[in-house]
Amino acid sequence: MIAFIIISLIKVAIVIAGLFLMVAYLTWLERKLLGHIQVRYGPMRVGPHGLLQPFADGLKLLFKEDITPAGANKVIYNLAPLLTFIPAFIVFAVIPFGSKLYVFGYRIDMVVSDFNLGLLYVFAVVSISVYGIVLAGWSSNNKYSLLGGLRSSAQMISYEISLGLSIIGVLMLSESLSLIEIVNQQDKIFNWFIFRQPLGFVIFVICAIAETNRLPFDLPEADNELVAGYYTEYSSMKFSMFFLGEYGSMINASAMIATLFLGGWQGPWLPGVVWFLIKIGVLLFIYIWIRASLPRFRYDQLMRFGWGILLPLALLNIFITGIVVVG
């Protein structure tokens, strides 16, 4: 029992530390890639090729003044950053990031918590982070924040349904809600769910981008219309919590795509953790690449796309999968 607790604590520490490091360097990578795509350098000053930039940014944010606007609802205003920050980091508890490891005959699963409703947990927790955005928008007492929050809630409703429906095809084939079981079923490359569920994969990727409020679905932020959207009034550590939450959920979304459709940590020759990181890295690159290429959707386009195209396609996908599974 004690061994179990100690091992769990070590796993939690490793996952949290790794996640923070990845978030920190994801900001660097994004600025660097965006820079080079726009034929400029990106961060270059702090450290070689700006490698220490994330730490400089973090330090700067720590020393910034923490402002609460007059007329803001203080309790909710302070609660909202936590609501987006914490879910982004606890989602990783159920995502398996490597194969089994045997230490002194003791089996260690490369996942913080192995419970058989993992997928449900992920969707439950991820949905909470949207509340943080909505509440931040409402409690700031600022019209732009409110508009950002409203847009976010509308976007959440139209995309979370398709997101949920798109994985039902995977669930029908895997017959399990446990992420470990889903990964185990994708042991060969032809068993990856991307090949068995191509339509589901496309819908899931699009909805995951919308869910994490990234371009081209960043309507809640929309710098050039809404100042900074829902976090306009936030500064200092509260702002950085939103920021970390956004990047954390980007990593989550990539990890979920990798786990559900790209075989998780499965892969030849290299250890499972390495494969998992490679897959996440490629997906994060695509995230940034799409951000650099595509313009933002208009509000009505977004609604029409979500309800008129993605939802019917997700339903069609379930229908086809059902026919295949039964027949």
Place this chain on the structure above:
Amino acid sequence: MFKVIRTIIAIPQGLWVTFKHLFKKPVTQRYPEVKREMFERYRGLHYLARDENGKEKCVCCGLCATACPSRCIYMEPAENENGERYAKVYEINELRCIFCGFCEEACPVGAIFLGKEYEFSQDKREKFIYNKEDLLVSTSEAKK
């Protein structure tokens, strides 16, 4: 329907364009480390030239001060031991100067030029009054 297909095709096209840009050499000039090469006729900070023997060319005729539209040149003449006229005091107020280059055109002996130096910010207004020691350059530097 045609419009939908065209839109779907446009997305990978756009992604391909940005992907190609990823491997281009950045056009940014990394300014403090790499200075920009100024063009031939750039008019920057003035300098006073010397002749081959290292003697300053300026004879303090005052034509530059007369030509100057912003009246930023001040000089006081004197005579040296050979009885030749030279500028005892020669000051240019670089804050007033509009860098038109008329002084260079007016000079009959080719003593004053506008160089390519553009980094001469100061923290006090008084420091912008450049005197003769600030402006004089050696013969070798004069071609810069």
